[in-house]
Amino acid sequence: MAYIEIKHLTKDYKKERGIFDISLEIEKGEVYGFVGINGAGKTTTIRHLMGFIKPDEGSVTIKGLDATKSSAEVKRYVSYIPGEINFPGNTSGEEFLKEQIYLSGRGSWNRAKELSELFQLDISANVHAMSKGMKQKTAIVSALASDADILIMDEPTTGLDPLMRDIFIDLLKEEQEKGKTIFMSSHIFQEVEEICDRVAVIQKGKIIEIVDIKKIRYNENKVYRMEFKSEADFKRFIGLGYQISKVKMEDLQVFVEIHDEQINELIQTLKDFDLVYFKEIKAHFEDYIAQVFKEEK
Known part of the structure; x- marks a missing residue:
């Protein structure tokens, strides 16, 4: 059984609002991302994980426990950062953090101070x-200081500046190295x-794609951009039959799509051409997602 398992989860708010037949499996020690535009169903799904909402259909289990029926027990293993932060009481940040450590029965005040x-x-x-940014930092410190096995986070970097976001990402990498399971x-x-x-x-309450990030980071299908010194070389290369995804005639540039196994052949071919430059265009998750959304329209 997966560490976190979502099976056919449905919550229908009518008028095409809600989540519909969502199924996901998150393994122990995995960092699992959840992306979509505002209103797509991310927060609704996460609230089911926390046991705040009862599903119309389907189920959520965490470490084999039903997230709705055993919500209190599940929270023994989980730290949570909500999408909308509204702290209870009228205390200082220090008092709030100490209270959260006490209530969870986990973590360390020294760690909270370090963070x-x-x-x-x-x-x-x-x-x-x-401020919004300060509240976000407080929620992050509370979650990380509690030393939970599982971190569930809804847009955790909202309100953070780029430097603080980088610090947060580095901390998540440390949590991953400790074997923590993260859903964000x-x-x-x-x-x-x-x-x-x-x-x-x-998208619109339904899972439209599950992406293995390694396949994007280490994609075997590459794109290379090259610029030729002469129009004659530019036209001669185009006639060779390589798979060309884009041509910029005014700049004598060609974008070639090619598999790793063919790169040596391409390099040998280009020895007969006079190039200004030759560069790999790295694939990014954002480009992949843009294509996914385009295909779903």
Whole structure:
């Protein structure tokens, strides 16, 4: 059984709103991304994982426990960062963090202090007076300091500046090395590509694609961009029969799609041509997703 298992999960809010027949399996130690536009169903799915919502159909299990029926027990293993942060009470950040560590029965105040310093978080501030970014940092510190086996996060980097986002990604990599299981939604494709093992794409409440990020990072099908010094060489190369995805006539540039096994052949061929440059165009998750959404229209 998968560490986190979602089976045929459905919550129908009518008028095509909700989630429909979602099935996902997240393995222990995996970092699993969840992407889609606003309103696609990411938060609804995550709230089912936390046991906040009862499904119309289907089920969610975490470590073999039903997320709805055994919600309190599931939370013994899970730290959660909500998409909309609204802290209870009227306490300082320090008091809130200490209370969360006490209530969860896990983690360390020393670790919370280390993380607060790392995120430049003023824990003396009242939680209600904090800016959106400060609240986000507080939620992150609380989740990471609790040392849970599973992290479930809904858009965790919202409100963070690029430097803080980089720090957060590095911390997630450390959590992954410790064997933690992470499920996170995000609208920032770069961070998903950098940290995740697999990514599910949701659109209009349905899973339309599950992507193995390794296949994008280490894609065997490459694209090379080359520019020729002369129009004669440019035209001669085009006539050789390589798979050309794009031509920029005014710049004498050609984009060639080619499999790894054919690259040596291409290099040998190009020895007979005078090139300005020859460069691989790296594939990115964002480009892949743009194509997926285009095909779904």
